[in-house]
Amino acid sequence: MITGKNIIGNLNSAKGTATFKTFNPVENRENPWVFHQATNDEINHAVQLATEAFQQYKNFSGKRKAEFLRAIADEIEAIGEDLMNTYIAESGLPQGRAQGERGRTMVQLRAFADLLEEGSWVEATIDVGQPDKKPMAKPDIRKMLFPIGPVAVFGASNFPLAFSTAGGDTASALAAGCPVIVKGHPLHAATGELVASAILKAAQKTNMPNGVFSNLNSSGIAVGQELVQHPGIKAVGFTGSIAGGTAIYKLASSREVPIPVFAEMGSVNPVVVLPSALKESAHWAKQYALSITNGTGQFCTNPGLILGVKGEAFTKFITALGEEIAQISPTSMLHPTIFKAYEKGVEQVTSSAETTLVGAYNGKAAPNFGAAKVLTVDAEVFLANPVLHHEVFGPYSLVVQCDNDQQLQVVINALQGQLTGTLLGNAKELFEKAGIVDALKEKVGRLILNGVPTGVEVCAAMHHGGPFPSTTNAKYTSVGVSAITRWTRPVAYQNWPLELLPEALQNDNPLKIHRIVDGLHTSNTI
């Protein structure tokens, strides 16, 4: 049952008078539940509980934190159809996507549990002391990663499960040993409450300290601002727009004690079509029409920019892409405001510069349903119009036609930082056009060959993070187990009694983890 209340540690709380509702975009009407926005008192209470919980939680073993994460996954699964129906009612996304995203959320939680059980993620590094070394004794120094404290996580509009309440940011922060306070996304507050209740159940079943997790409702920006500026909050995770993420980053940087913000923001994910791929125009046109419209284009990895060199073959590809796009029926967007922003974004492009329509769905679309639109533009026009470089969130893409490889490289150099960059072509072309590949690499966090950027595998080697503005910190990923290090910092022990060291740093390596000992990679004892 949805209460509409905040979850502050072990208790429901609804002290405030400001309320809001969520919206069913497919049925184009409000959902029934009424949510109470968190008050400053409630925010302070959540941070206080998190700060107290941190004193215990930070010292829990990997095994114990893994139990908690697995219990969260189990409790979310146990909600069953109710979660799926609520997700659908609040997002307008279809059943298959709801199930897929739930599956991904389970995979994430359990991947971090696996990581904790294995244990090597703490990056234990040991230089054994040499008390007799001449001319001076060499001290014994041992460092590893430790959690930094309570983390504020901002839920994403487009991933009610996998990047929200129990999504990657929450899972990685809890795995690191940090209590989490979620500022739920207002578009899916009921989904958030169901998931938050599951986390709370899991916390109680596995005897986690009160305050290890809280869930705050809010419909505006005030709750988020208050959280980011709270002295008890030590880091922020965010997935969303460039405007939102940048505002949070600036707020966090101007605190008396600045804190790190790991914001994953908009991206246009350029795709470079090389000549050999144009021989498979029909294949790629179909793949890209699907990728552009997947989830009504509401993905941070949506291919918003397709680059190629003018010519008969590229024209043929563009025509094929247009034909495919025209055949794809509109699907619901997340909310009327997001639908309107999509329409406005396309309008801004077409009114700013001379573009040509490649393809669009021309039938009638239901309210809040986004019709795909692909435009094309000359590279010279693209270079002269910064508005064409910005993300249009929705089923949209812009094909940029370049005169030659030199101009293609100029266009890549003019792009902002991106999560991904894709090349369609063969190995010979990658070798011969190394300048283009290298220019693209400087702009992105992930280089994809012969695929679509949508779909981000959850694995250790994934890097989902690129240069600004695709993230505020290009050094970290928000997908995959490496995401855990965002919520940590190293501490070194010098000449510490061996028996009082954390297990990861002890001579006999009781956790049997991988370490760097005297500069050598090893899982041996000392």
Next chain:
Amino acid sequence: MITGKNIIGNLNSAKGTATFKTFNPVENRENPWVFHQATNDEINHAVQLATEAFQQYKNFSGKRKAEFLRAIADEIEAIGEDLMNTYIAESGLPQGRAQGERGRTMVQLRAFADLLEEGSWVEATIDVGQPDKKPMAKPDIRKMLFPIGPVAVFGASNFPLAFSTAGGDTASALAAGCPVIVKGHPLHAATGELVASAILKAAQKTNMPNGVFSNLNSSGIAVGQELVQHPGIKAVGFTGSIAGGTAIYKLASSREVPIPVFAEMGSVNPVVVLPSALKESAHWAKQYALSITNGTGQFCTNPGLILGVKGEAFTKFITALGEEIAQISPTSMLHPTIFKAYEKGVEQVTSSAETTLVGAYNGKAAPNFGAAKVLTVDAEVFLANPVLHHEVFGPYSLVVQCDNDQQLQVVINALQGQLTGTLLGNAKELFEKAGIVDALKEKVGRLILNGVPTGVEVCAAMHHGGPFPSTTNAKYTSVGVSAITRWTRPVAYQNWPLELLPEALQNDNPLKIHRIVDGLHTSNTI
């Protein structure tokens, strides 16, 4: 021969009219050389050359970059006595320190060369593709660290060699594959020019691209501000004051494209004296008198705060410390402005709160020579006066007397972030007083038992970096080989042709490095 010119890539340059001189604080007179401050044209030219050099330099093998670093060390050694004399004339530091710091600089450069030759530092992580996996193919994903681009390094006043022109920031950035532009510290511009010339020679001998290194002179803040805001600069390294580092951090964060700033700033390095250590009062009093006055107290790890619980034994320690301090003859500070700031800092403490003198050198001191001063204060007074928490740069320390362990912990909780925290005591005390140890750990980057904080070992396990304001980024160290990752970001390759992957990511592991393959730590082939 000192020319007083900037070094921009392969050439000397002195386009500007603004000039300055350095100062010999021991002889209390200006040094003869005249330095030309870099103009905006020269800054732009240096960044342009660095940007061009990056295109080549980033792709050089570890072996080739190691040759360059070793050549830099050799060329600096080859300067011989001229470097030592210039260092002494510009810093007022003694011969032994000059030699020691040169030795440390050599150790750093060669440690990074070793790291590059070993090769595992790139954190290669591979998830091998499973094209036949059901229900969906698993893509092949491989990531590693890559250099981010031209780096601006700000030289430190107190380490003319080890944290300046060819210091840890420069060595680690060049090791990562990033060209470096040094904004030399105005107090030791001649030392800087000698070292920069050595780097240039090394670059030419090992065929490095023009612009891989530049050295800019400046006496004010304009050159630094210009550099930090230059779109071509991708990261900043800084060692110095909280005011200077924070200003650079704020400037870098407010750029259109923010860049990371790794600033290592002031620290008071709290020392907690536990009861058992008071049985060795004489020993620790001597050790600490030496540590407080080492280098005239001009170290970021200087012990500026000593905490203990009131009682006969602590009083005895304080008395012994005072007696030791009184016997230590003043030594030169780096510059008259630094000497004056020291005097003013002590004056601010004594005029802000009721403190008692523990010990001071009472004889006559030569101009610019800093006389040690240790004060003591009641914990309650300390807690009520924020000015007492700040660093006084020089041979100064403040002993805070607490009523009991509870108050001691309150004092620790009230401290700002620190590079180090030291405990004097035994294992039994650490175990019994876990609350105190834990509180200290939350504030620092390195925990030291039974030693002094001065002296930072250069090794893989060192962490020289703590919570703000001791650094702007507690996740990174500026000492030890881990410092290299500051100048990098990961890029993942998806379904890339195996033969076109960087060597570190190839199946046969030609570099024989440590990697994470399908979640397992290994140096095997695939």
